[in-house]
Amino acid sequence: MEATWQQLCARLGTKYPIMQDGMGPSPTTSLATAVSAAGGLGSVSTPGLLTPEAELRKKLRDRMEQVAVNGAGSFAVNVPVGTLESGEMLPASEACIDEAIRVKLAGGPTSDHFRAITTSAGFPGAFTERIKEAGLLHIHKAGSVRHAVKAAEAGVDVVIASGYEMGGHTHLNPVSTMVLAAQAVKELDVPVIVSGGIHDGYGLAAMLAMGAAGVAMGTRFIATEEHEWHHNYKQFIVDAGEWQDMTYPGYYAPSRGLKNKALLEDLPAKKASGVSIDELNQWKEDRGYDAQMEGDVENGIVVAGQVSAAIHDIVPVAVLLERMMDEAIGLLEVTAASLPALKAARA
Known part of the structure; x- marks a missing residue:
């Protein structure tokens, strides 16, 4: 099967x-x-x-x-x-x-x-x-x-x-x-x-x-x-440590990115300025491009998961x-080999 x-x-x-x-x-x-x-x-x-x-x-x-x-x-x-x-x-x-x-x-x-x-x-x-x-x-x-x-x-x-x-x-x-x-x-x-x-x-x-x-x-x-x-974006992920991620308002729901000037300072200031939702969404999309394609990882939004630290x-x-695949196969083989001992422990 x-x-x-x-x-x-x-x-x-x-x-x-x-x-x-x-x-x-x-x-x-x-x-x-x-x-x-x-x-x-x-x-x-x-x-x-x-x-x-x-x-x-x-x-x-x-x-x-x-x-x-x-x-x-x-x-x-x-x-x-x-x-x-x-x-x-x-x-x-x-x-x-x-x-x-x-x-x-x-x-x-x-x-x-x-x-x-x-x-x-x-x-x-x-x-x-x-x-x-x-x-x-x-x-x-x-x-x-x-x-x-x-x-x-x-x-x-x-x-x-x-x-x-x-x-x-x-x-x-x-x-x-x-x-x-x-x-x-x-x-x-x-x-x-x-x-x-x-x-x-x-x-x-x-x-x-x-x-x-x-x-x-x-x-x-x-x-x-x-x-x-951009390489800067990739390196920012590689260099990220634990607790460097944060959530912020996305288009539909919270989004997760890595802490930098854009998320810690610029986004709150932009929201406080009273811009419309459309203007704010455009700003976020532009800042995403700046980080991803121009490599500006301080003023651009670096979207990434908590796993960045790993x-x-x-x-x-x-x-x-x-x-x-090699890691997964090795781990599953070890697990399979331990099954007789696990079954015996229940006897």
């Missing part, structure tokens, strides 16, 4: 049960290409939630084509579908899902390598039927058991159980990865991928032993050689994936 992770890898067309999480606002195209080529599931991120629609559609389509041509493996497209304080969904969410489905239905090499749409930040039910009818897997990220169950009941194919310690948009009500993951695996009939604090083979082995179908990582993949974000090197993606 195939394990859950084997079944999901077969459906996604990947070699390893390792997924790259969506990130932004800057491109993750080179990273997704490298992850795809190395046997994982790369993710093309939404090209800026405040980008004009025509430009956004073209950027997304171009990035999907680049990953398909150069990665030669499978990839997903990540789209946040949360609502703003006004209750409205950003038009970019609808446009990205629509454009991604158009690419899938058009056929050809890009369509062949494009296997899934990942949604996050809100209830995905409005999109599930369209995504699945296009021949794509619908993967949805949830930060609580109740939201995971609700997404599964709405028909999503796979749930990412994401712990509160994750980087980027996180959850209003904190539930850590180890508390959430086990419950999600037990409660859901669909495959569960786990994210939040995963960065090595130890995390992968733990999640596979728990019955998860794989892991997803964002922060760990930032600190890789192929990722197109990351100590910048490595090629293929090396990272092989190292994770």
